Amino acid sequence: MKLLFASLILYLFCVDGFAQSKSDKKTAQQPVSGGYTITGTLKNAANRKIILTENSFYKSRQQSDTTTANAKGQFSFKGKLDEATFFSLSVAGKTSPQYFFLENSPITITGNADSLWAVNISGSKEENIRQKIQQMMMDTAIGNRYKRAELKYTNARAVNDVNAMKAAIKDREQAVAQELVRVKNIISTYSSSAVGVNVLSVLMSLGDLAGADSLLTIMESKEIGKTAQAKYFRQQIDVMSRLNIGKVAPEFAQTDTLGQVIKLSSFKGKYVLVDFWASWCGPCREENPNLVATYQAFKDKNFTIFSVSLDNNRQNWLNAIRKDNLTWSHVSDLKGWKNEVAQQYGINSVPANLLVDPTGKIVARNLRGEDLNKKIKELIQ
Template sequence: MRLFILCIIPLFLYFEATSQSKPVKKQSGPDISDGYTITGSLKNAANRKIILTENSFYKTRQHSDTTVANAKGQFSFKGKLDEVAFYNLKVAGKQGQQHFYLENAPITIRGNADSLWAVQVTGSKEENLRKVLEKMILDTASTNRYKRAEIKFSNARAVNDQETMQAAIRDQEEAVRLDQNRFKQFIAEHPNHAASVNVLGMLMNLNDVAGADSMLTKLETMEIGKSQQAKFFRQQIDQLSRLTIGKIAPEFAQTDTLGNVVKLSAFRGKYVLIDFWASWCGPCRAENPNLVQTYRTFKDRNFTIFSVSLDNNKENWLNAIRKDNLTWAHVSDLKGWKNEVAQQYNISSVPANLLLDPTGKIIARNLRGEALNRKIKEFIP
């Protein structure tokens, strides 16, 4: 089992694809009435089209602008934003792109069109802070801790060393806790900045909904808390808060492999693991043998699994069920990441799961392997 790798929905790659683009009041820095001016110079971009595109993960319409570099690779853009926004810069016919925060200020772009990832963007205070955050993430020892914990778990599992496997799980939990604290500290040290709003998504991906809620509540007293991304996260946090441990799991119904409608409430009276997965998700398929073993162990003791697939190809879905020997209830609307139940439950990565008690109350989230078995044993001797 790969404990720590998830198939993540593109909407929640917060650090790579984030923007705010609706009105907020003036923040610190240049007067927004001045607008922005981008002055660029790229080697190997002579007479090529330069494409500037907004990159917002929650908007269906993105602002885009184009220009053509002169014979020296020089170009410029002018415009006006209502608030800080995340943009991509591309050069026609060249590989890659450069991501950066754009704000109403004089922005300078210098570099080589053949290595857009290394292009230097200066003049944006928000972009400077994003680079600080990027460096913090890339340089953190937490990345190594996650990897060490995964290797430790895999090696122990190969020889069925349960004690070391549990130690690896505790190592991973500690790495998560440290990351949660670092991200909250970043927000506290850099309030009223778009990058701090961005970090809220990272906290949610680390299952720290309460921490994200607390930090957003503070940001909402500032101008950045009125941004559209902050409002989007408020909706997400409020939705996630309805799915925390101790709450009743919302009812849902979808069609099974035979086309019959199956409701969650049909399993009321049993312990139920709602499992979100997909045939194309490698970590899900790697976890399935553990689910099979869990099901065999507890299925005659008032426990079952109810799987919701984020597939969009029925044949692939059915083949994976058969191949992995998943003999419990399965449903899907075959809409992929737009699966209505996944959206209702705010699922941003798979595998994901919720463990319910016989009353339908959520008693655990996102447990796998032996951690899942250990939790079930707390309720089912």
């Protein structure tokens, strides 16, 4: 799930016209009318390079700006943004950058370069909102309930206790329902902010497309609805709506591990699980043993898996396929998050999947483990 402030799964993109480059020293020192000014002082940053990097998942390029702190650890940046945007601040030679929302206003950053996660950031209304929402999201009660349900399910599955598995699934669904209520309340409260728009990604990842659509419609009646981020989510919702259950899965073709082009339509006549994953995705790799078991159970019953990787390193991709014993068809254009099929299908988190019937229609989305097996049995028998 792509939570910019919660899990820090970041998609690195940029805003046009962001800041001046390091090489344009004279321009960088001039005030920027209507823009932002960052003034910082960090202990243990003396004479070190300071890097400011945009982390906007909804844009196609990323830019960064650098400067060097003086002997007192002081530094500054100036620039102008099209809209409030998520950034990271890092210090060369130090770990764990600080992430924050930057907007066109005077920003002050103070703290210690050895603990950037704890620096104080003032002057950004959007960052203040982000911090408030972060505190709300750190309420672990719902998350712990979900983890307990997952553990309960895993233990029940190990001993094939069907009733216990059903109870665990119900607990898990109730935890997700609680989270949906919490996320909707957060978005409604901050529906005029860039951070509020950002939280739509959480709602979409939890599967409430209708809820995200409704809340975005409200935002579109406000100024925030004209931003690139809001327009990105509108595009994503429209794409995902075309992929609802009952719709025909769009045709696609990509290159497999042997350099051959494989089309989705080549599997017509079978139930196909279109699986989106990546070698670097921990939850994907954890789910792979379940997929292997599902494939072995149903591969001779008119079922197969067609995996699309969001890798950008061919060898890592091949090694993961081999190590996890994934013996079905695999394709990738090795463009990472820019994978053309992933963009076509509105994939904004992995693992993700769609179950397609023999006629090419989508019959289920994002089923895993026993839920997937149950659905396949229901369809095949």
